Amino acid sequence: MKRKIPAVFLLLLSVVFSAVCLFSCKEKDAKPVVITVEEPVATGTTLVEYMDLQGIDYKISNGMVTELDGTKNSTKSFWMLYTTDETNANTAWGTYEYNGATLGSAVLGAGELLVAQGETYVWVYQTI
Numbered sequence: 001m002k003r004k005i006p007a008v009f010l011l012l013l014s015v016v017f018s019a020v021c022l023f024s025c026k027e028k029d030a031k032p033v034v035i036t037v038e039e040p041v042a043t044g045t046t047l048v049e050y051m052d053l054q055g056i057d058y059k060i061s062n063g064m065v066t067e068l069d070g071t072k073n074s075t076k077s078f079w080m081l082y083t084t085d086e087t088n089a090n091t092a093w094g095t096y097e098y099n100g101a102t103l104g105s106a107v108l109g110a111g112e113l114l115v116a117q118g119e120t121y122v123w124v125y126q127t128i
Contacts, residue, residue, distance in 0.1 A: 030071040030125035034098070037115050047081075047110040047121055063109055068123055077127040081106040085119040098122050 033056065041050065051058060059067040065081075066073045073079060082096040082103035083089045089104025096103045103122055106113055115121065 033068055033123040035121040037117050037119055040117050041115055045115050047113045047115050050115045065110055071125055077125055079123050080126050082122045085116055088113055096122060096124055
């Protein structure tokens with residue numbers, strides 16, 4: 001009987017830890033982050049610089065946005081960038097519908113992509 005109590009306890013403990021992980025490890029539903037450049041910008045302004053000017057909270061690691069508005073990339077979910085700027089988008093790589101427009105996947109990262117007045121840039125948290 002003494003051996004059954006630790007075995008039952010360990011089983012119960014593993015069930016509790018599994019339940020905690022199931023609920024706390026769940027992928028977060030993140031809203032898209034929409035950046036529309038309405039005012040004139042200085043020539044050569046990158047999206048990262050524009051995000052700084054707008055006070056958008058983000059983190060970059062190895063040239064890739066790894067966190068945006070408190071939502072971090074995971075092993076299966078990532079922040080993907082789409083834009084209305086047709087010279088810097090590739091619809092063959094992916095598209096995103098926003099306000100009746102089809103945005104193409106950005107061909108450059110936020111640190112290299114130059115923003116343009118009148119264009120929209122949308123960060124979408126997507127799971128593969």
